[in-house]
Amino acid sequence: MADGLTKSAARNIFYGGSLFFFLLFAALTAHSHWYMVNVSTDSEGLTDSVKHGKEVWEKNMCINCHTIMGEGAYFAPELSNVWERYGGLENPEAARAGINAWIRAQPLGIEGRRQMPAFDFSEKDMNSLIDFLEWTNSINDQDWPPHPAG
Ligand code: HEC
Known part of the structure; x- marks a missing residue:
């Protein structure tokens, strides 16, 4: 009997392991595509306005200051x-x-407080942006991030 693995046993472990x-x-991968996507996001609620809102979000680089689902700047x-x-x-x-009024009221100019710049959004862009924030809130993020305001 040979010491250790025979060549053919080693080959079987290699091919069997690779296949497994x-x-x-x-x-x-199939589970992520066909199951998780459907249970964690609301694909029916993904309207054109939500999509446009995401474009507004990206174009204005809100993420340079904010996080969304824990990703972004702190x-x-x-x-x-x-x-x-x-x-x-x-x-x-x-x-x-409330969100509309908050964005329209910037910058608050309160001494010693971090400032958000003013954005001059059209009503359409503002509505879409808020639709995007509403839709994002419906994602099942398993309570991430743990602190509500990040
Ligand atoms: C230059 C940094 C900066 C950018 C860019 C920015 N924000 Fe802000 N934002 C802030 C800061 C700072 C606050 C908190 C200010 C405070 O509490 O007075 C804030 C607060 C907010 C709030 C209120 C959050 C709350 O919990 O009450 C909303 C909504 C918001 N931002 C939306 C946006 C959106 C949408 C964009 C992109 C269009 C954006 N912000 C871009 C800095 C920024």
């Missing part, structure tokens, strides 16, 4: 849940008006 992990990888509050923090789950109209 390849199948596992394929199964997890200068300003987390915004993936700002809809909820403005009471959007109980009273969507009030949350919409």
